[in-house]
Amino acid sequence: MTLTTDHTRAVADGAHTHGAVKPQGSRAERRTSFSLEDIPIPNGREEEWRFSPADRLQPLFQADLGTSGVTVEVSAAPEVVVETVARDDARLGTAGKPGDRTAVTAWNAFEQATIVTIPKEAVASEVTSVRLTGVSKDATAAHVLVRAERHSEAVVVLDHDGSGTLAETVEIVVEDGAHLTVVSVQDWAAGAVHASSHRARLGRDAKLKHVVVTFGGDVVRVTPDTEFTATGGEVEMVGLYFADTDQHQEHRLFVDHAVPDCKSRVTYKGALQGSGAHTVWVGDVLIRAAAENTDTYELNRNLVLSDGARADSVPNLEIETGEIAGAGHASATGRFDDEQLFYLQARGIPEIEARRLVVRGFFAELIHEIGVPEVEERLLASIEAELEKSMSVITGAPTA
Amino acid sequence: MPTLEIRDLHVSVETKEGPKPILRGVDLTIASGETHAIMGPNGSGKSTLASALAGHPKYTVTSGTATLDGEDLLTMTVDQRARAGLFLAMQYPVEVSGVSVANFLRTAKTAISGEAPKLRTWGKEVKGAMENLRMDPAFAERSVNEGFSGGEKKRHEILQMELFKPRFAILDETDSGLDVDALRVVSEGVNRAKEETDIGILLITHYTRILRYIKPDFVHVFVDGKIAEEGGSELADRLEEEGYDKYLGANKTVSA
Numbered sequence: 001m002t003l004t005t006d007h008t009r010a011v012a013d014g015a016h017t018h019g020a021v022k023p024q025g026s027r028a029e030r031r032t033s034f035s036l037e038d039i040p041i042p043n044g045r046e047e048e049w050r051f052s053p054a055d056r057l058q059p060l061f062q063a064d065l066g067t068s069g070v071t072v073e074v075s076a077a078p079e080v081v082v083e084t085v086a087r088d089d090a091r092l093g094t095a096g097k098p099g100d101r102t103a104v105t106a107w108n109a110f111e112q113a114t115i116v117t118i119p120k121e122a123v124a125s126e127v128t129s130v131r132l133t134g135v136s137k138d139a140t141a142a143h144v145l146v147r148a149e150r151h152s153e154a155v156v157v158l159d160h161d162g163s164g165t166l167a168e169t170v171e172i173v174v175e176d177g178a179h180l181t182v183v184s185v186q187d188w189a190a191g192a193v194h195a196s197s198h199r200a201r202l203g204r205d206a207k208l209k210h211v212v213v214t215f216g217g218d219v220v221r222v223t224p225d226t227e228f229t230a231t232g233g234e235v236e237m238v239g240l241y242f243a244d245t246d247q248h249q250e251h252r253l254f255v256d257h258a259v260p261d262c263k264s265r266v267t268y269k270g271a272l273q274g275s276g277a278h279t280v281w282v283g284d285v286l287i288r289a290a291a292e293n294t295d296t297y298e299l300n301r302n303l304v305l306s307d308g309a310r311a312d313s314v315p316n317l318e319i320e321t322g323e324i325a326g327a328g329h330a331s332a333t334g335r336f337d338d339e340q341l342f343y344l345q346a347r348g349i350p351e352i353e354a355r356r357l358v359v360r361g362f363f364a365e366l367i368h369e370i371g372v373p374e375v376e377e378r379l380l381a382s383i384e385a386e387l388e389k390s391m392s393v394i395t396g397a398p399t400a
Numbered sequence: 401m402p403t404l405e406i407r408d409l410h411v412s413v414e415t416k417e418g419p420k421p422i423l424r425g426v427d428l429t430i431a432s433g434e435t436h437a438i439m440g441p442n443g444s445g446k447s448t449l450a451s452a453l454a455g456h457p458k459y460t461v462t463s464g465t466a467t468l469d470g471e472d473l474l475t476m477t478v479d480q481r482a483r484a485g486l487f488l489a490m491q492y493p494v495e496v497s498g499v500s501v502a503n504f505l506r507t508a509k510t511a512i513s514g515e516a517p518k519l520r521t522w523g524k525e526v527k528g529a530m531e532n533l534r535m536d537p538a539f540a541e542r543s544v545n546e547g548f549s550g551g552e553k554k555r556h557e558i559l560q561m562e563l564f565k566p567r568f569a570i571l572d573e574t575d576s577g578l579d580v581d582a583l584r585v586v587s588e589g590v591n592r593a594k595e596e597t598d599i600g601i602l603l604i605t606h607y608t609r610i611l612r613y614i615k616p617d618f619v620h621v622f623v624d625g626k627i628a629e630e631g632g633s634e635l636a637d638r639l640e641e642e643g644y645d646k647y648l649g650a651n652k653t654v655s656a
């Protein structure tokens with residue numbers, strides 16, 4: 001099944017933006033603010049919450065989040081500077097404003113932030129790792145800022161483990177000519193509830209590879225926003241998720257093409273197994289009137305491995321200029337194919353191994369796109385672990 | 401001598417309206433080294449026989465037996481049947497994206513022989529077999545059957561048959577959709593397997609042209625879920641001339 005958006009209509013709507021009514025749910029109109037009053041507690045019917053389990057997220061909607069439920073540990077490349085700063089540090093809050101309730105509660109509650117800076121022209125010789133570990137159930141706010149100064153290069157991996165209730169902000173600033181890779185891995189233990197607002201801002205000729213990997217936790221909702229501020233910017237957003245019984249994993253992206261000559265590529269893939277497994281992918285791409293020569297493509301694919309799992313996939317492309325280099329999207333959700341299984345088994349391959357082959361095959365290309373060997377290896381291992389879980393469910397199969 | 405023995409096999413297919421009987425008492429014995437051709441009109445149940453023997457979950461055996469070398473095939477899982485020495489070259493091979501042909505072949509070979517093949521000799525063997533079938537080495541790195549043309553898929557099936565060395569192979573319309581050159585190349589592959597191993601072959605086809613390359617010892621006419629007549633290779637020529645009217649007519653009077 002492939003969904004396509006009617007681009008002609010999107011263009012027509014954008015052709016008379018002054019005073020005209022925008023298409024419903026336009027990202028250009030979405031309220032963003034640092035103030036709690038501006039973004040009240042949602043009732044669940046709002047566009048950005050309609051797929052989410054609002055009841056399970058309640059603790060993170062509250063204004064009085066604590067700060068003690070999560071510990072932060074950083075192991076940095078020698079070229080990289082790590083600081084812990086107070087919330088009034090002027091560098092914080094420069095990568096855009098909160099766009100939903102959990103983003104605004106996170107912003108207003110954190111006391112200290114972790115800033116990872118890759119200094120001007122530095123090339124990090126190894127991966128910098130930021131580990132957030134959940135240590136209690138107390139609803140907690142955390143703030144991380146990754147700054148790649150002009151012409152620097154680095155890979156920063158954020159890990160989330162343990163179990164906690166976390167509203168998090170990850171600010172990403174990629175200055176002119178810098179090349180930054182940020183990987184965020186949500187590998188929580190059971191019970192974790194996590195809402196994370198990633199806000200990235202790219203300068204001239206800046207490149208960001210943004211990778212999101214979600215395996216664990218009860219509810220994980222990641223909302224990466226990317227904004228181009230000067231020409232020549234390029235973002236590659238890659239996501240991989242694997243939801244089990246009763247897990248809710250939501251990824252909502254927004255790419256804001258506000259300036260000309262920028263490029264975005266979004267590729268998210270997910271697998272689901274077990275009853276009540278629910279994944280949501282929403283990809284909003286806005287090409288504003290000024291953003292001529294934009295080149296964008298987004299893709300989401302889901303593989304449903306067992307009954308009772310549900311994948312929602314909503315690509316949404318809004319185009320306000322006719323002068324684009326390319327714009328497209330694709331979305332498809334398919335069930336595990338019994339004919340594939342039969343084919344592989346008919347070649348002597350046992351069912352469990354055949355399923356592994358198919359799922360690994362589904363993710364293979366995406367994993368290679370990440371380009372960080374240690375992350376790729378860990379991912380393959382996590383996928384194996386997920387498959388182990390599913391096999392124990394599936395092996396009601398005949399054994400003769 | 402090892403045999404594939406099918407006795408009074410009745411098979412139904414699962415449909416939305418419930419099980420629908422397709423095979424109505426198939427009797428067939430294939431000994432090692434023998435080549436049997438099955439010919440019959442569309443929808444007569446030839447692929448059903450092939451799939452049911454391979455263990456496709458869509459088909460239910462309602463009565464009868466199928467044994468390979470005395471062992472009951474019907475209680476085995478699909479993969480156990482393959483490891484017992486049964487191979488099915490499918491009429492419509494399935495695409496498996498993200499799984500390379502090289503990885504697939506190695507994984508299957510390992511499963512079938514119970515140990516990983518020696519890296520060096522295996523690589524050579526695969527390369528040689530691909531050359532014989534005029535397959536570009538680049539296929540090794542492509543995803544299984546993905547974007548393969550009809551003819552390329554069929555070569556890939558025969559490639560597997562040559563590499564896995566089964567004891568019995570069912571070729572379901574392997575000749576359909578092949579051009580003259582491909583037909584020859586694929587037939588040579590089957591004949592190589594016959595020379596090198598003592599493979600027994602069940603060849604399902606609509607056309608006698610493949611039988612000019614692969615000589616059948618027996619020809620069976622398959623009509624309405626069972627074998628209606630048996631003979632030598634001369635039967636194939638007669639079928640090509642006369643068609644199946646004779647059998648269909650007879651059948652109609654019976655069921656009317």
Ligand SMILES: Nc1ncnc2c1ncn2[C@@H]1O[C@H](COP(=O)(O)OP(=O)(O)OP(=O)(O)O)[C@@H](O)[C@H]1O
Pocket residue numbers: 413414415420422440441442443444445446447448449
């Ligand atoms: N899922 C199904 N529902 C209903 N009928 C089915 C189903 N699957 C197979 N059949 C029927 O079973 C019969 C036998 O099909 P089969 O594919 O075995 O024929 P075949 O002899 O291989 O034909 P062909 O020469 O066209 O390949 C056909 O009439 C087909 O329509």
Ligand SMILES: [Mg+2]
Pocket residue numbers: 446447448491572573
């Ligand atoms: Mg058929």
